Amino acid sequence: MAAPSASAPFLRSHPHRGSLFPSSPRHRPAAASLLGFPPRRPASSRRFPYTAVRSSSTASPSAPVEEAPAAAAPTGDAEEERVVLPTNESSETLLRIRHTCAHVMAMAVQKLFPNSKVTIGPWIENGFYYDFDMEPLTDKDLKKIKKEMDRIIRQNLPLVREEVSREEAQKRIEALNEPYKLEILESIKEEPITIYHIGEEWWDLCAGPHVESTGKINRKAVELESVAGAYWRGDEKNQMLQRIYGTAWENEDQLKAYINFKEEAKRRDHRRLGQDLDLFSIQGVPSAESSRSVQGLGKGVSGKPYPRLCNARRPRLEPGTFRSQADDAGGGLVFWHPKGAIIRHILEDSWKQIHLQHGYDLLYTPHVAKGDLWKISGHIDFYKENMYNQMDVEDEMYQLRPMNCPYHILVYKRKLHSYRDFPIRVAELGTVYRYELSGSLHGLFRVRGFTQDDAHIFCLEDRIKDEIRGVLDLTEKILGQFGFRYYEINLSTRPEKSVGTDDIWEKATIALKNALDDKGWEYKVDEGGGAFYGPKIDLKIEDALGRKWQCSTVQVDFNLPERFDITYVDSNSEKKRPIMIHRAILGSLERFFGVLIEHYAGDFPLWLAPTQARILPVTDNELQYCNEVASELKSRGLRVEVCHGERLPKLIRNAETQKVPLMAVAGRKEVQARTLTIRSRHNGEIGTMAVDEFITRLQLAVANKSSL
Structure with missing residues (x-):
């Protein structure tokens, strides 16, 4: 046909030409069921209430299935509403x-x-x-x-x-x-x-x-x-x-179906639940109702950043919109409230114990360092736009750290190492600071200060595969605690611009492939998608809505060992360069906490709940007994609180609104018999039992990460 006149308007440029456009469809995240973790089927045939899987996931059959309330179904007859939602990949x-x-x-x-x-x-x-x-x-x-x-x-x-x-x-x-x-x-x-x-x-x-x-x-x-x-x-x-x-x-x-899915996602929004359950506050973030416009740039449900085409404008807060009490502190800074802080404490304590059991040494390193350190590491050259301005301290320039890696290398360099010392595994829950425009901040998912579960492994070339396999096993164990059993895994290989020899790249890439094959996990190969300093494995977890979140990563690094000139003495008394492996499992604690809130819809499992039980007196006559019982439970390491001052039905409703897993009711008969009547938020009335029996059963359920 003839070309239209030159006055005709036009739009949009080539979607696959240059860096102006989003990544290819292979990077699109997947969604699955609101109903927990059903048996896997081919992506083309799986049916869920509101959405369908967007790409294949690997099931982890050995991971424990926790009795977490994340699988709570939306209201209504899910069977009647099931609709397959195609994806850009599948259709x-x-x-x-x-x-x-x-x-x-x-x-x-x-x-x-x-x-x-x-x-x-x-x-x-x-x-x-x-x-x-x-x-x-x-x-x-x-x-x-x-x-x-x-x-x-x-x-x-x-x-x-x-x-x-x-x-x-x-x-x-x-x-x-x-x-x-x-x-x-x-x-x-x-x-x-x-x-x-x-x-x-x-x-x-x-x-x-x-x-x-x-x-x-x-x-x-x-x-x-x-x-x-x-x-x-x-x-x-x-x-x-x-x-x-x-x-x-x-x-x-x-x-x-998509609209219903959005409504369920809105119900689970961690920003709203964080406010309702008093878990955290964050500077300058509008309530969930008015924050759609901050999502023009940020992280999608897969955890992968949206293309940096733009930085969305930070919207003005309308009258009546929630603002945190931390507004005066500065943008993108998270304040963990007592209930959120206790969950973080549980996460950190579990993380540390598991790492110690798996041969890691724990580190604590400074939040600042001289600017020269970041020149050596290359961050000043390649990462400066994500770093804060340096500060002058007695005529020397210091820098807030954007990453933990250089610190761990300095710990390694404190002494000469022999080949017999390997592998050396160090881990740290290290807080880092990265510059983000205010418009790109998004709840806990994109902040300016956050804590990474960082670890680095120094090993010999012939041990890369074994160390990677160990990281995969550890990843499965840690993520399995929270009910995450389905993953999307990508192996990214050498890009066009890179450092390191062909031989070491080939060895490292083969080692990563062999570790994944040994593990029995399906994965996709992203040719040329690796970092310039080495190949990597990225793992996305699938939440209760089927959304995928980037959390875990394992990266081999040939760059920093060279920049910092780290060595060891081999069996021939010659100095050689060790292999360095970067590794994170949860990613950042802030972001992972946000994922957990939405995964569980704020309804944390018993072992993770900030308050595991509320003790409720029928009248104030039973208050002293309830306080005595609470003191006994707290002395046994259980998280309980006493609530009173309202009629019992309202006390129960308040506990359920605050998503407290258990309620222990004490009336006149319970005081006389030294018992409690236990009610579960999910299972209803459990029955009356002695205080010691309740303590024993509660401790056992927490230890097994199960329900009462």
Whole structure:
């Protein structure tokens, strides 16, 4: 067909050309069941109430299955509501629909707002978005845009691909006065340049793919969700754009299922639950209701950062919106309240015990160091944008640490090592500080100060596989405590730019593959996706909603041993370079805590609950007895509290609202018999038992990480 006139508007550049666009669909996270961990089926056939798996996961059959309330089903008959939700990976039709919806939306915007300038609009995990240079949009504007999109869809306009020269593309773009598109055109290196037309009136700089015509889109399966602010190319010095988010599916049932899924995710939002359950507070983060617009940049459900196309604007807090008492402290800094702090204490204590049992030595290292240390490590050269400014201390420059690795190397270098010393395993719960723009902060998932469960292993080349296998076993053991049994695993190999010899890269990569094969875990190979300093294994955990979160990583490093010139003496009394392995299992405690809150919906299992039982007197006459019982339970290491001052039904409701696992009721008969009547939040009335029996059963349940 003939090219439309040069006055036709256009949008979106090539989705797979250059760094402007999101990662390939293989990085899209998966979702699964609200009903816990059902038997695995092929991704194409698995059915869940609200969503379906997006990519294969590895089951860990040896991991313990904890009796955690994360598997609580949503209200309603899940069997009747089960709908398979395809993904961009599993359905090319869906990907084409979403891509075309981005075009249709931009066409609608430019019809309604002729002065708007278009930038980019990729498909994303659950839909699409598009960034416009225009005046701020309102909810009323979104309704108008959706109505215009419906009109375009009903017209059943064809989408036609056209190839043009770079000069012709530039000519058309300049005729439209679209500066952002000129910038995008400059970044495209391949030729010819491809354009997609919608009918005869609108076109776009784009590589596809698309549906054949707009009529292939089910307009009742498309919804515009929200508007956020976003900086062009992720630079806060650039123009603030208007980003419109939308979702698109193949049919109405899928859209309904997705909406239900969002509602369940909203119910589990760790920011809301953190406030309701008094677990933590964090500076400057709006309540869950008003925080959608901070998600233009941040971490998705897989834990992988969204593409750094923009930094979303931090929204103004509306009157009545929650602000923490820590507002004066500074942005992105977490305050752990007593209940959250006790959970962190349990996590840390368990982490330390397990590491000591597996041959690790614990470290504590400073939060600052001289700036020269970070020059040696290479952070100043390669990571400076994520670091805070240095501080002058008595004419020497000091730096808040962004990572723990250089400190562990300094501990290694404190003395000369022999080959007989290996392996050397050191671990630390080390707090680090990284610079984040205020608009990118997101609850516990993206903060400015956080504690990593960092560990480093120094070993010989021929022991890489054994050490990696040991890390995988330890990872399974630690994550299994929380009921995480399904993982998505990626092995990333040597990138184009790297350090180290071909021989050591090959040995390390084979060692990682062999360790995974020994473990029996399925994995995908991400060719060229490794760090410049070595290959790595990344592991994502699957939560109760089936969302995947990046937590664990194992990385072989050939760079830092060279930079810091660390050595050991081999059997021939010659100095050699050891292999260094970076390793984290939980990732950061803050982020992992946020994942746990959402995984359990704030309903922590008995062993992890900040308050394991509430002792409730029927009247104040039993209060003294309840206090005596509470003192006895606390002396046995159990976490209990006494609540009174209300009628018993309200005391029980309050305990259930606060998600306390057990309630121990004491009335006149219980005082006389020195007993308690036990009620479980999930199982109802358990019965009356002696105090000593209750203590014994409670201790056993905690030790076994089970319910009473």
